[in-house]
Amino acid sequence: MPVLVVGSLGLDTLTTPFGQVKEVLGGTTSYFALAASMYTDVQVVAVVGTDFPEEYRRVLDGRRIDLQGIQVREGKTFRWSGEYRFDMNLAQTLDTQLNVFADFHPRLPEEYRSTRYVFLANIHPALQLEVVSQVHRPKLVVMDSMNFWIEHSKASLTEVMRRSDVVLLNDAEVRQFAETPNLISGARHILSLGPRAVVVKKGEHGALLVSKEDGVFVAPAYPQEEVRDPTGAGDSFAGGVIGYLASRDDVSPQAMRRAIIHGCAVASFTVEDFSVRRLERLSSSEVRERYTLFRNLTQFTDEELGVGISQPPTPKS
């Protein structure tokens, strides 16, 4: 089954403790598409300006990525510039130039409208709703968002959540949206709005799946020693998750658990190099190996439970 993604496509200028890159391929859809295309066919809806480099189009083209949904508009492509300091957990935005992205309205090619797996990447909630109104009977709608929309467009963001099956946010966003310091309570608040599941991205601490049918699943943090550029970790995580589910056409609780691990595995590669470079040269055997490594990270052998545990006697009084 193919996957549809709607979001940004742009040029990033980045500084991390490991170097600097200028106007490299960025945007939510490029990371998502490259990750999901490891698993299934991907349809991209986004907008670029006439200055969008042909070489970046070629990075996406030629894989299992359909680019007919990419609008080309007279003007400049969306540009983002950011910096990561010592702890690498949070990007400082230095500059954002919306350019042609400012007037973007997603228009789905006719054949995309019946696609059953849909990812609403982080864009204005009103645009996410425009996408939802264009798709026919999707099986799984997954949405992402960010602190800015929680602060400025909470009502329409809440409406997107109501119409989604899975809400994907980072831990700070869950706390902010639900107005509670407790992640699990925050996730349950979001579930109460309608979605079947909430996926909490915790950066270096892994991910959490909280679902109505299956309770809580914890995906371990990958013991990452090589982080050069965290940009795109969340979107390639989403690409791994939804790409896997679509490839199997299975949204059962067990498939969701495996999908989260696939997402973690793919994202753990993304951050090893700048921009989409690591995804470009990622092989399926590498993903398989890392998936197995994830299993070993959390495995412990069974033994007769309770051996060695003694009931304490009632304290003397």
Next chain:
Amino acid sequence: MPVLVVGSLGLDTLTTPFGQVKEVLGGTTSYFALAASMYTDVQVVAVVGTDFPEEYRRVLDGRRIDLQGIQVREGKTFRWSGEYRFDMNLAQTLDTQLNVFADFHPRLPEEYRSTRYVFLANIHPALQLEVVSQVHRPKLVVMDSMNFWIEHSKASLTEVMRRSDVVLLNDAEVRQFAETPNLISGARHILSLGPRAVVVKKGEHGALLVSKEDGVFVAPAYPQEEVRDPTGAGDSFAGGVIGYLASRDDVSPQAMRRAIIHGCAVASFTVEDFSVRRLERLSSSEVRERYTLFRNLTQFTDEELGVGISQPPTPKS
């Protein structure tokens, strides 16, 4: 096999968003001993003043906890006062009164000296070395510490690490000690000093075991919705870990993994109520249940790996 713990015993005054308690039973050894006594016999070496309440002694007494190593000195018992704010992750110390603890020197009763499982709770590294010099041929020495000693007594702290089998620190302490933002690199730096394993406590994000023989093991965060008082989480975690290992007399990699889960399980109870109250009424069947719950948190079914992953074709050039 019994476990020996050396550390503080005192009276805590605490404020959290859920209430306030005054001069309740606290100190590293009380949390550790109550947790470890769920699994095995515990020997405590600590000091209290003549004002130490008899009712607190009775909380420890009558369980599998030997109190003959507790020195009673003329004067007041160690007191600590702290506050947890909204996010509950970090205690603000409001007041510390060392009192009789200021002149504490651990003196092990003769029969404790051959105890093979030893926990050096967080005290001055010089005192931890005094303990190490008093024990004969221990099988497992585990040490804890804190930011203050990393800052002010790094040389003697490093010496304690060299003489320990397992180093137990929280994530911030590992980063501070190893002077790197990367936890895994930090843990490997500590391994290079001599210990077999480093256990990184990550609070609400679970724990990490990095060992020479077994690589990395990730223990999931318990999806905790009820946190009333985080005090003692780390020491009861240590009690669960070492208590379990001693009860089985097994320090193999697989036993270490199970022990970490036991530690997480016990600590997840500790924080549900103030002081040691939840540990006081903890039953072995509750620990067993939560251990099983931890397994379910990270479990995902096998399937033929690689299904759905396709090797991307070489991009067109």
